[in-house]
Structures are given as structure tokens and as C-alpha cells.
Amino acid sequence: MQMKSINKKRVLQWIQENSPTSRAEIAAKISISKPTVSLLVDELIGEKWVYEKGIGESSSQGGRRPIHLYFNEKAAYVIGTDIGGTKVKTVISDLGGNIVHSSSFSTVQFLESGLLKQIAKEVHFMLDECHIPLDQVLGMGAGVPGITQTSNGVVLEAPSLNWIRYPFLAEAAKYFTFPVHVDNDVNVAALGEQWLGNAKNKQNVLFMAVGTGIGSGIIINNQLYRGYSNAAGEMGYMVTDKTDMKKDFKPIFHRYGYLESVAGGKSIEKKLTEVIQQEPDHPAYSQAIKGELPGEMSFSLAKKGDTLAISVIEEAIEHLAYGIINAASLLNPEVIILGGGVLKSSDYILPRLDRIVNHYLPSSVELKTSRLGDNAGVLGAVSLFLREHESIIKFS
Template identity: 70%
Template sequence: MSFKRTPNHQKYVNKKRIIQCIQECSSISRAEIAVKLQLSKPTVSLVVDELIQEKWVFEKGIGESSSQGGRRPIQLFFNERAAYIIGTDIGGTKVKIVLCDLSGNILADTSFSTNIYLQSGLLKQMAIETDRLLAKNQIAKDRILGMGVGIPGITQTASGLVIEAPSLGWIQYPFIAEAKRYFDFPIFVDNDVNAAALGEQWLGNAQNKRNVLFIAVGTGIGSGIILNNQLYRGASSAAGEMGYMVTNKEDMKREFKPIFHRYGYLESVAGGKSIGAHFTRAVLKDPHHSFFERAQSSELSGEDAFLFAKKGDSTAIAVINDAIEHLAYGIVNAACLLNPEVIILGGGVLNSSEYILPRIREIVDRYLPSLVEMKTSQLGENAGVLGAVSLFLREHDSILNFHNEGDY
């Protein structure tokens, strides 16, 4: 069997390389592209003319005189408004939808409560909100390339099947098949933390990094893993479920009970919900604590614990330090195995990152065999939606998709 590339295939590969080059280096001339990509000038000119005709690229200026007296070459720019992408992040509390251009600029966004529409039809409401977003921004449906969706659960990207999403009550839910009833453009779906990892690599604190560990610490704890520039999903799309790590064997011997049904050990001792629960129990042992009465009537939150810790409350500090230790040991275990270039921390608990990060770093640096860069998410609460857009660009077979072609 011959694996030789046909001329047509080679032209398509060149086209992808050239559009990627223009996208990353706007503005750039045809001659500069030829040098950069080691392609002939006629090849570059032919492809660029096609890209201009298809409106992916536009040119500006006749060029000013250079210092040698000749005219500066015409500069090429990527047309980030050639098409648009919808990014959707389905969370346990709310669904967020954004309208993005091809460079990841959010042009408009909307959101709605997950619980209100979970029974009556989440996808139907997503379609209504998307139509509203397009109409409001005067963008025709045929300008939409497609949609990427992040879901809080184990999700098979290839089949579009949600194996299990506990916070949505979905088990073996055929998401893509259902979505086709409401949307007539391509849709790709993945776990929300995987999507966030892609978002950080595309536009956030993991840019130009090929090996990334993104950890989301919210009610639960999950991670997205990028190895050698590819998202690592695992044998059954369940890679990165860091919340199931065990960081204290003694607890397991005592018939450990997770904080929520089917939650793992680490998220039951270091997630936001567990911090609140442990803080409540600790406050109830101290009748003189200023939150004692409130703790008697309702459970305190993780935010309450952080608020008091920052004020120097010893009960809160002890609870949070314990959670941070567990989280740090989990990070050490994951980093030893994966050896990432950068670890990005995101999720709700990291609103208190200035308190958490130095303590985690201290433990990680002490026990990890090689040092690793550690940062908080640059995209913050947009990591999920922008990651969903990035997911679409990676998975959808179009001229803009270059990640799956290998490294040129």
C-alpha cells in the first residue's frame, strides 16, 4: 500500500498550513509565508488567492516604500469574521452560551438556569437562546460553522453520547442525536473540564504548551489532560477523573462515604461542598464561634470558610489547610505520572487562589521530582465556553482544523 500524498491532498495540507500561518502572524506577506513554511512563491500565491476568494483572508495596502526604496509587499490578514462559532458550557447550575468569531473573541453571550429547563427540554431552550443571540446580533444562521459543547460528565466525543453526567441526571444520553432535532449545523461535545483545558491552551495560560494539566476545583474535582498536543481522553473517555484519587488510606479503611452519591474521595475532602460541610461540623463544636447559630440552622459554604480563614479564624484555617493538603497530594500524584509543562487551576474554589496557591506550591515543590509551572486559569469563568469553541475547531474537519494533521 502506498502512503504517498496525492497532489490534491498536499494542496489541502498547504492550504491549512498557510491559513494557520496567516492566523498566527497577521499581518504577513506572501514572500514571508514562503520563507517561513519553506514553500515556493507560486504555491503560496495560488493558495493565498484561493483563500482571499473564499473570504478566509483579506489583503491591505499597496505597501509603503522600504528603506531600500522598493515598495513594501501587500500584507495579508486572517478574516476572523469569515464565520462564527457557538460555544456552550452546560453546568449543574446554569447553561452559558457565547457567540464567537474565529479568533475566540466573544461577541455576545447569554445564560439560563439549568434546573428550570432540565425536565422540559434543555436542548430546546439552547436552540431558542441561540436563535435569539443570532437575531440580536444580526448574524445569519449560514454564517455559523457549528457549536462546541462542554458537559459535566463522562462524554464520548466520537459518538456524542453522554455516558454519565450526575448533576444533570443523564445516563447513556444520546446528546448529539437529540441535538440534531434542534440544530442544523455540526456539533461536537466533550467533558467540560477537557473543554476548559483546550480553552486555556488556545487562549489562556497554557498557550504554546504541548503538555498541560488543567484542574477544576468546584463542588467536584476534575482535570483535563493534554499530552503531546493531543487531548487525552482514556480508554472509556474517563481520563482525568482526579476527584476519585485517594489521598488518605486510613479514611478508606473506615468505610469512607462520599459527599454526594458516586462522588470520589478527593472531591469529598477537598471540593467546595466538602469544605463547607467540614467547616460546619467544626463550628458546631465551638458554641463561642460567631457562626455557631447559623451552623445550627443551615450548612455553611466553602466561601464562608475562606472568608473566615482570611480574617484569621483558626477553625476555618484548620479546615482549609486540611483540604489544601489533600488537593496538593492529588496534584503531586497526577504531575508525577504526567510530567506536564504547566498545571492550571480553575473552578469556583479558586476565587480564593491567592490564599490557596502559595500553600499548594509549597507542598508540590517539596514532593515533586521535577519543578512544574503552576498558574490559575486566565480565562476564568469563560474557560468552559471558549474551550467548547476550541473543541469545535479541533474536531470539525475544516480548513481551520490543523491540530489533527500532526505537526507540520
């Protein structure tokens, strides 16, 4: 019985990855006898995981034309939620990663009353809107901005949510009848990019999110690498200047690391504001005196040739490049994907990073921006669920 279940999974996975295909092709490719394949395909069609369509090309001998088999992406749905410090975004996705509905709300507004309670409200509203019955939902994946024990679903620490040892899965069980899986948001985004983005078909991936903080998700031999205490990939703590560290180093926020304090979004804003405050003739001087300048401003000024903005950004890019060089030397990824708020200015950052990084590396690496952008988190959460949950369509 177990062998049958394994074979059924293999047949479904083949159809999933190679639609359209035929019974004969499946039998040849995964070395299961034709009668067995036929039996398993019939079962999968009966269970709506697979459907038949059209007539294939006739064989050169003029034999019967094979019927094509397709994976039914609408057979079931998965919820993906990306819980951030500013907003919570939730989607309903089909099994092919096509978003059928999405909604978001401000984190702060519901932090006290309970984020999961509000997510549950939104999920049920979206399901009603799409006329999707609850029994068609396989489950939910969630990404959270903090160190997460995936085994028991406890979020050890998520500073932007004021969570310490927050029992995420136990809380989720109060609101959802289906299974839920949770992981760190950057790990989840890495899975999203590997499933549907710029790391598709890559087995060794480094995903770096550069925003206020800097974190990374690491995939080694197709497995998410979480580290001994689920804290792998905390690249924001890398040290990229020892002389600076010898001085009285103060992180940009409490418990933040060195790299994010010199190359994160907030540090760029802070540094630019400080240097412009020293230059009364600068066009942005009056704005800088009133308060911190927005991060996008540093890039728009730099593009116009502003020397102060250029020097601030170039320094941040150098630190970022050194961090990437160290990580890439250690991990030797096939591709490095860069996402997060700071990378909204990727047209300025990427060529400069590339130049420094590949100058120092033993073997060159491809640097790409996140293809999924704002959806990397939610689609990654869907991917997390499909990978972690034991079912017939467990993704490898």
C-alpha cells in the first residue's frame, strides 16, 4: 500500500512538472509499468488532481493519438500570509502560484487585538468572495519577521511585532481548522523566488532582503538551511569594517547588527541627513534640519549627480558588497537574489554591487533582483506550506 502511495505521488509530481504529458511518457520516464501508471492516473483524475484534454500528435506509425494529461492547479487552494512590521498581506493562491484574491491591513492597527484574529476574518471574507468552500483549502503558510522555531511554531523574537516566545501555531489553531506552517519571512521569500521567481530550478540559492534590517534565506541542495538555533542567514550582523568596530560602535536600533547599521535603509537616511545638515547651501538643507530625509531621496539625488548623496550610497554599497562576497565565498550559491525596500533602486545599486562582488570572488555569481517583488513573501508562504505539509502534492 505504501509503495502505491509513493508511486502515485511520483506520477502526480511528474504531471505537475511536465504538463502536458501522456501515460506512455510517464511510464517511460519514471520507470513504472504502463498498466500501473494507467491505474494511478485514473485515480488522480477521479480525485480531480489531474485532467485530460485534447488529442496529441499521432505517432509516426499512424497509431492512436495519445491523450494529454494536465495538472489541475485549481484542485485545491493554499493561503499565504506575510506578516510585516508595517503591513500584513494575505492571499489565496491556487496550486500553480496564481493569486486568486489578496488583501492587506496595517499591522499596528491590529497588534493589540490580535493579528491572527484579523487574518482569519480576511481569509473567510476572501473565500466567500471567491466562492471557495473551506474543504478546498489545504492549509496556510506564514512568514514572520523574527527567529522562528519551525518544529513547534514558536516565534522566539520578532522585535517589530513586540513578540517574544509567541506561540504562533497554538494561536493559529484557535482561528483555523486547516493546518498551518510558519517560518522566518526571509526564508519564506527565498522559497517563493525558488518556486516561481528568479531562482527557479536552482538548488543553491542566497536570498538577501535589504530594508531597514538585512537578512537572508539560504537554500543548500534544495533544502532551506535554518542553522542550529533557527538563526542562519542573519547577515545584518556581519562585520565589514574592523576599524569602525574598534571605535564606539552603536547599532542603528537596539539589538541590530553592524552591516544593517551601515548599509540598511535607515542608516542611509540617517547618514544623508547628517551630512546635508553640515551644508547650509544644499537644496535639501532646510528639509534635513526639520527631520530625517526619506531613503528614496538619497537615490534620486545620487542619480542627479549630487556628490554628498553619491558618497553616502557608495559607502553603503561597498559594505553590502563585502557582506555578499563573504557569504558567497562560504556558500557558493548558483544565484544571489536581492529584495527588500532598498532594492527598489536596483538600477543604481546592482551594477555597482556586481562590479565589486565579482572582482573579489573565486568564481563569479549571478546577482539578480527579486522577480516576485511584493509577492515574494506571500507566495513564499504558499510554497512553504506545499513543501512542509505531508500530502499527495508535497513539493520536493
